[in-house]
Amino acid sequence: MFDKWLPELVVAFxxxxxxxxxxxxxxxxxxxxxxxxxxxxxxxDHQAKAGTPTMxxxxxxxxxxxxxxxxxxxxxxxxxxxxxxxxxxxxYAFVGGFDDSVKIFEHRDEGFRFWPKLIVQIIxxxxxxxxxxxxxxxxxxxxxxxxxxxxFVFGIFTVIWLVGWSNAVNLSDGLDGLATGLTIIAYSAYxxxxxxxxxxxxxxxxxxVVGALFxxxxxxxxxxxxxxxxxxxxALGAGxxxxxxxxxxxxxxxxxGLVFALEALSVMIQVGSYHWRGKRVFLMTPIHHAFExxxxxxxxxYPWNEWQVDGLFWTVGLLVALLYLLIWL
Numbered sequence: 422m423f424d425k426w427l428p429e430l431v432v433a434f435x436x437x438x439x440x441x442x443x444x445x446x447x448x449x450x451x452x453x454x455x456x457x458x459x460x461x462x463x464x465x466d467h468q469a470k471a472g473t474p475t476m477x478x479x480x481x482x483x484x485x486x487x488x489x490x491x492x493x494x495x496x497x498x499x500x501x502x503x504x505x506x507x508x509x510x511x512x513y514a515f516v517g518g519f520d521d522s523v524k525i526f527e528h529r530d531e532g533f534r535f536w537p538k539l540i541v542q543i544i545x546x547x548x549x550x551x552x553x554x555x556x557x558x559x560x561x562x563x564x565x566x567x568x569x570x571x572x573f574v575f576g577i578f579t580v581i582w583l584v585g586w587s588n589a590v591n592l593s594d595g596l597d598g599l600a601t602g603l604t605i606i607a608y609s610a611y612x613x614x615x616x617x618x619x620x621x622x623x624x625x626x627x628x629x630v631v632g633a634l635f636x637x638x639x640x641x642x643x644x645x646x647x648x649x650x651x652x653x654x655x656a657l658g659a660g661x662x663x664x665x666x667x668x669x670x671x672x673x674x675x676x677x678g679l680v681f682a683l684e685a686l687s688v689m690i691q692v693g694s695y696h697w698r699g700k701r702v703f704l705m706t707p708i709h710h711a712f713e714x715x716x717x718x719x720x721x722x723y724p725w726n727e728w729q730v731d732g733l734f735w736t737v738g739l740l741v742a743l744l745y746l747l748i749w750l
Contacts, residue, residue, distance in 0.1 A: 437636025478653020
């Protein structure tokens with residue numbers, strides 16, 4: 422069983438470790454760096470991170486893609502579900518890369534405008550969805566007591582799922598190593614699930630992602646020497662969403678990706694509350710910044726450092742992933 426995923430994980434780790442280091446040096450040289458950080462007194466002061474290279478996701482995604490294509494060339498037989506996952510990762514990486522480029526080279530805090538970005542994400546989701554037509558795929562949504570098999574409904578659900586989860590992971594990428602650690606846990610869970618389902622192609626692809634992320638983490642751990650940027654976070658979220666769809670366990674991501682969901686939910690609650698009541702619910706959102714600013718007590722007198730926040734969120738991510746594997750696998 423180890424031969425189905427371990428070689429891919431090890432190779433991706435080693436190559437990603439080297440590639441990320443080289444990419445960091447190049448990005449420093451051409452000034453692909455984080456430019457705008459909070460320093461307005463409303464949140465944790467991250468001004469020291471300004472100038473850190475970003476778009477590091479381009480490195481580990483390139484490693485995963487090249488390794489996948491090499492494996493396909495020499496061994497062939499990759500099924501449409503693995504291709505759909507890879508294409509989702511690549512397309513959302515391009516969206517994130519454009520977003521990062523706008524922020525860096527045009528000195529804009531927002532990057533890609535909301536509506537154009539959303540439209541491109543929707544188109545990317547439909548393209549990834551279309552790849553499932555290449556194989557004998559069942560377009561079925563599972564609702565516990567009944568299943569709904571309708572290609573149109575499944576297509577709409579795919580778009581919502583990919584757009585939603587890609588942005589949820591993106592919101593989680595706010596502290597050194599946080600999103601990297603959480604996605605390592607989530608992709609590892611889907612690696613195990615794919616092995617149990619006998620889908621060794623998806624398992625191999627997930628192993629490549631996990632290995633590449635471990636290599637990237639060496640450079641991304643606190644204090645980070647490079648950030649993944651939207652290039653990495655949007656791509657990783659889309660890949661997780663497509664994993665859950667391709668394996669026919671779409672709702673699994675609600676459990677395995679619970680931390681990502683809570684990050685996104687905290688933002689929605691904060692925005693809604695401020696809009697309708699003129700009051701904020703949390704010290705700051707996404708919720709990891711609230712813990713960074715006020716710890717367990719949500720009191721600015723007792724802030725946490727990034728390692729404490731990372732540790733808490735990784736622990737929750739690991740526990741819910743294990744919970745799913747133990748109960749539903």
